[in-house]
Amino acid sequence: xxxxxxxxxxxxxxxxxxxxxxxxxxxxxxxxxxxxxxxxxxxxxxxxxxxxxxxxxxxxxxxxxxxxxxxxxxxxxxxxxxxxxxxxxxxxxxxxxxxxxxxxxxxxxxxxxxxxxxxxxxxxxxxxxxxxxxxxxxxxxxxxxxxxxxxxxxxxxxxxxxxxxxxxxxxxxxxxxxxxxx
Amino acid sequence: xxxxxxxxxxxxxxxxxxxxxxxxxxxxxxxxxxxxxxxxxxxxxxxxxxxxxxxxxxxxxxxxxxxxxxxxxxxxxxxxxxxxxxxxxxxxxxxxxxxxxxxxxxxxxxxxxxxxxxxxxxx
Numbered sequence: 503x504x505x506x507x508x509x510x511x512x513x514x515x516x517x518x519x520x521x522x523x524x525x526x527x528x529x530x531x532x533x534x535x536x537x538x539x540x541x542x543x544x545x546x547x548x549x550x551x552x553x554x555x556x557x558x559x560x561x562x563x564x565x566x567x568x569x570x571x572x573x574x575x576x577x578x579x580x581x582x583x584x585x586x587x588x589x590x591x592x593x594x595x596x597x598x599x600x601x602x603x604x605x606x607x608x609x610x611x612x613x614x615x616x617x618x619x620x621x622x623x624x625x626x627x628x629x630x631x632x633x634x635x636x637x638x639x640x641x642x643x644x645x646x647x648x649x650x651x652x653x654x655x656x657x658x659x660x661x662x663x664x665x666x667x668x669x670x671x672x673x674x675x676x677x678x679x680x681x682x683x684x
Numbered sequence: 685x686x687x688x689x690x691x692x693x694x695x696x697x698x699x700x701x702x703x704x705x706x707x708x709x710x711x712x713x714x715x716x717x718x719x720x721x722x723x724x725x726x727x728x729x730x731x732x733x734x735x736x737x738x739x740x741x742x743x744x745x746x747x748x749x750x751x752x753x754x755x756x757x758x759x760x761x762x763x764x765x766x767x768x769x770x771x772x773x774x775x776x777x778x779x780x781x782x783x784x785x786x787x788x789x790x791x792x793x794x795x796x797x798x799x800x801x802x803x804x805x806x807x
Contacts, residue, residue, distance in 0.1 A: 588694045598691075615693035622701045633793055643757045644778040647712050654705035 521557075522567055525572040528553035532577035542652060544591065544632065547660050550577070551624055554603070555617055555668040560676065563604045570596050587640055591632045598631030599624040617672060621665030625657035715780035716798030721759040723752055724792045735795075745789035752793055759793055761786060767770060 509651040514522075538547060550573050558566035574596050578589045606615075606623045633653065637646050723730040725743050733741070734759045743750045758778040761771040766788035774784040775776035783794035 550696050610693065611784075614691055615697065616688065616691040618690055618694035619697040626701065626704075645717060645757055648717055650712055651705065651709040654701075654708050658698070658701040658705050661701060663693070666689060673689075 517561070517565060520561060521568045521572065524557050524569045524621030525567070525576065528569055528573035529576045529580065532573055533580060536577075536581055542649070542656075544588075545653065545656050548625065548628065548664060551599070551621065552664050552667050552671070554600075555620055555624065555664070556671055558603055558607055558620065558663075559617060559668070559672060563600075563607060567600050568602065570600055584659050590639075591635055594635040595628035595632040599627040616665075617668040618662060618665030621668060622658065622661035625661035625664070626654070629653045629657050714798075718757060718778055718780055718795045721752070721754060721777070721793050721795055724794075725750075726757060726790045730791070733759075743791050745786070745791050747789045750786055750789050750791040758786070759795065761791075764791070765789055 513658050528550040530600070531553060535546050540546060550570075554566050554570045557569045574589075574593055575584070578584045578586075578592065583589050602623045603620060606620055610619060633646060633650060635642075690765060718735055720732055720734050722732050723743055724739065724746060730743055731741060733739070733754060735754055738755045740754070740762065741752045745765075749763075750761060750765070750771075752762040753760055753762040758776040760776045761774065761784050764786045765773050766786045768788075771784040771786040771792070777784060777793065777795050780795050780797045783792060785792045
């Protein structure tokens with residue numbers, strides 16, 4: 503006589519739902535990001551960072567880490583770049599910028615420094631991590647220093663734009679929480 | 685708390701970021717890229733070699749042979765008969781403007797800048 507298989511019910515906590523919704527949004531922005539043509543490979547607007555910043559300022563660093571890492575893995579899976587050099591560059595950049603964001607969020611007084619500061623710090627940490635990995639692993643030559651200036655300029659610009667977008671979103675009140683069950 | 689789009693610290697941070705980017709242009713682009721190495725022996729240009737081709741060159745001098753190595757876009761003095769080995773201990777040269785002198789053997793290598801601010805220095 504067959505016995506009923508044991509059942510395991512997982513309950514999604516409010517944070518899980520939040521992370522999933524934000525990560526889905528970030529993945530969509532990542533895909534848009536990948537479709538925008540740029541003059542230098544690796545130079546990207548980083549629109550998904552808006553979501554990471556939003557997660558950080560609204561829900562804290564741990565949610566931001568989950569959203570960002572989920573986004574990196576899921577987006578590279580969809581783009582077919584999982585475990586390629588581009589994926590590792592993206593992962594290193596993402597981890598560095600999360601580290602920078604964690605420190606900045608804790609240390610910078612929120613009264614004076616807003617989303618734009620956080621966004622700029624994230625952008626610069628991102629290119630620093632990427633270029634460091636590229637120097638150590640992909641192009642082991644100091645010739646890569648030649649690419650630092652355009653990347654730094656791009657990071658200033660995208661950091662500003664993404665920060666402003668995040669600040670504009672933060673002006674609106676948080677959307678009412680949806681029920682935890684899908 | 686109302687979120688202003690741009691806070692005072694943000695302006696400061698933006699100025700810092702743009703300043704950093706512009707400084708990196710001056711710092712990293714003014715001298716150009718390390719593309720070739722100039723080898724001098726006895727005051728004369730012995731060879732100008734591209735850094736893109738890995739190779740070793742033997743340069744004769746009054747004390748013996750100085751060996752120059754080019755690898756991975758860098759150059760160094762691999763071997764030199766000079767007593768104190770200063771130029772060998774200089775290590776790899778990878779940026780424009782760097783130089784290694786083996787005075788006793790009258791040989792030197794340097795990576796030229798794009799625009800040289802001066803022709804020579806005298807002591």
